[in-house]
Amino acid sequence: MDLFVQGVSHHYGDLQALDAIDLQVKGGQILALIGPSGCGKSTLLGIMGGMLQPTEGDVVAAGVPPADSLNPFTYIFQDFALLPWRSVAGNVALALEHHRLDRAERTARIEAALVLTGLRDFAAALPRQLSGGMRQRVGIARAVAVRPAILFLDEPLSALDAQTRELLLEDLLAIWQREATTAVYVTHNLDEAVRVADRIAVLSRRPGRIKQVMPVEIPRSERGDARHAADLAALHAQLWDLIRGEAAVADRELADG
Amino acid sequence: MAEETGQTPVPFRGGGFQPGARRWAPWAAFAAIIAGWQLASSTGLLPPLIMPSPYEVVLALGHLAASGDLTEHVGASLSRIAWGWSIGTLAGLGVGFAMGIWSLARSAGIPVVAALFPIPKIALLPLLILWLGIDEAPKIATIALGVFFPTVIGTYSAVDNVPRSLIRMAQSFNLPNPAIVWKVILPGAMPGILAAFRITSSIALILLVAAEMIGAEFGIGSFILAAGNLMQTDQLVAGVVLLSILGLTISFVLGRVEAWLLNWR
Numbered sequence: 001m002d003l004f005v006q007g008v009s010h011h012y013g014d015l016q017a018l019d020a021i022d023l024q025v026k027g028g029q030i031l032a033l034i035g036p037s038g039c040g041k042s043t044l045l046g047i048m049g050g051m052l053q054p055t056e057g058d059v060v061a062a063g064v065p066p067a068d069s070l071n072p073f074t075y076i077f078q079d080f081a082l083l084p085w086r087s088v089a090g091n092v093a094l095a096l097e098h099h100r101l102d103r104a105e106r107t108a109r110i111e112a113a114l115v116l117t118g119l120r121d122f123a124a125a126l127p128r129q130l131s132g133g134m135r136q137r138v139g140i141a142r143a144v145a146v147r148p149a150i151l152f153l154d155e156p157l158s159a160l161d162a163q164t165r166e167l168l169l170e171d172l173l174a175i176w177q178r179e180a181t182t183a184v185y186v187t188h189n190l191d192e193a194v195r196v197a198d199r200i201a202v203l204s205r206r207p208g209r210i211k212q213v214m215p216v217e218i219p220r221s222e223r224g225d226a227r228h229a230a231d232l233a234a235l236h237a238q239l240w241d242l243i244r245g246e247a248a249v250a251d252r253e254l255a256d257g
Numbered sequence: 258m259a260e261e262t263g264q265t266p267v268p269f270r271g272g273g274f275q276p277g278a279r280r281w282a283p284w285a286a287f288a289a290i291i292a293g294w295q296l297a298s299s300t301g302l303l304p305p306l307i308m309p310s311p312y313e314v315v316l317a318l319g320h321l322a323a324s325g326d327l328t329e330h331v332g333a334s335l336s337r338i339a340w341g342w343s344i345g346t347l348a349g350l351g352v353g354f355a356m357g358i359w360s361l362a363r364s365a366g367i368p369v370v371a372a373l374f375p376i377p378k379i380a381l382l383p384l385l386i387l388w389l390g391i392d393e394a395p396k397i398a399t400i401a402l403g404v405f406f407p408t409v410i411g412t413y414s415a416v417d418n419v420p421r422s423l424i425r426m427a428q429s430f431n432l433p434n435p436a437i438v439w440k441v442i443l444p445g446a447m448p449g450i451l452a453a454f455r456i457t458s459s460i461a462l463i464l465l466v467a468a469e470m471i472g473a474e475f476g477i478g479s480f481i482l483a484a485g486n487l488m489q490t491d492q493l494v495a496g497v498v499l500l501s502i503l504g505l506t507i508s509f510v511l512g513r514v515e516a517w518l519l520n521w522r
Binding site: 049051071073074075077079081083084085086094095097098126128142146 | 423425427429430444522
């Protein structure tokens with residue numbers, strides 16, 4: 001499925017968060033959204049997946065979601081958003097229970113999602129027993145179980161420590177290697193964006209505007225290779241140049257100013 | 258020597274301020290209080306007319322049990338508190354959830370609850386007797402009213418405290434609204450609701466005794482009042498002990514319910 005963001009602006013009261021955003025998500029590709037903090041990345045992601053009503057403009061999806069997709073637009077959240085009273089398997093089941101599925105298929109979907117995320121041995125565990133990385137794996141399993149047409153990731157790794165982030169990023173890349181996913185990946189981490197994305201959209205400081213959309217030409221599977229290291233480092237530097245000045249200003253801004 | 262080499266151990270300054278549990282301590286405390294009380298009675302420090310000895314209280318409880326009066330009084334009280342608390346709680350949960358979910362119910366409900374909550378509900382008993390007669394109904398209604406308002410307040414603030422991120426998550430997976438209430442809001446509000454139960458159960462106990470003292474043939478409250486009028490202090494204190502046991506039992510049951518429903522915490 002393709003997704004088109006057309007002339008989207010958004011206001012919170014007097015505060016303008018987004019200004020005339022036009023953006024395209026191509027089917028089978030991963031688009032990263034980066035920008036200084038408070039630039040409206042998460043707001044835009046909310047609008048793209050139908051969780052926020054934009055003040056102006058609209059978001060249009062083109063194409064039909066795959067037949068087995070139960071929830072075409074699916075989110076993975078920064079704070080994991082797990083129900084603490086449900087087990088790992090129960091949290092994955094939550095996304096399936098209101099769909100007409102026979103018991104066998106529901107169990108199969110949960111099982112497959114848990115195996116994919118390496119949570120099979122933890123199916124009965126409660127969220128409080130899990131580390132942050134394992135909790136986010138539950139969030140990923142829950143999203144995978146509904147076979148999304150487009151996956152929206154809202155800074156999925158930023159609540160985790162650096163080592164866990166690295167492990168989980170590798171897992172995500174492995175999952176995406178297997179199934180061609182369409183995804184929008186919001187992050188403030190340039191490194192993540194460079195490793196994950198087919199295209200990187202850079203947002204400006206508030207009110208958020210699209211400053212530039214940069215393609216990443218190197219295939220995702222080869223980005224770990226040493227021969228591409230220089231190219232990727234150059235891209236990283238280019239992105240940092242684009243947002244550095246604004247990030248510095250955003251950092252000195254008062255919250256209610 | 259450490260001083261010769263210029264080395265001194267860094268003094269330890271942590272520790273303490275960590276009250277733990279001592280299994281024997283509760284029993285020892287009760288035993289000490291009762292023993293002291295018995296000693297004061299036996300030595301004549303406490304005149305029996307003012308305060309009976311623990312032994313006499315136990316005797317009075319034994320007589321009550323043997324004559325069958327105990328069952329009658331405790332049964333009447335239990336039935337009133339059970340009905341009153343259940344009715345008030347069910348109504349309060351319904352209104353509290355409505356106020357937690359819908360803007361109109363909240364905007365209309367908050368000022369009404371704020372106006373009616375501070376009224377000591379026992380003041381309404383005479384009015385309730387005029388409306389409902391002198392039977393069980395006005396006593397049950399008094400308890401129900403006393404339980405209703407704190408339940409409403411506890412429930413809607415508990416619903417407020419359910420993380421919005423969980424509700425947004427449920428919406429993002431297209432859960433229908435009834436499923437969101439049942440699977441996300443209700444369990445998320447449960448800790449707050451159970452905390453309200455602790456408060457309402459003690460309010461119910463207070464109102465029970467007050468209502469029974471105003472007008473009842475049977476019940477622990479009326480029994481205590483009658484014993485006081487006849488200066489039967491042993492019976493009076495036996496009634497008070499019964500109330501303490503009733504309160505402890507309720508709190509024990511609530512503790513088990515919490516442990517069962519909130520095992521995920």
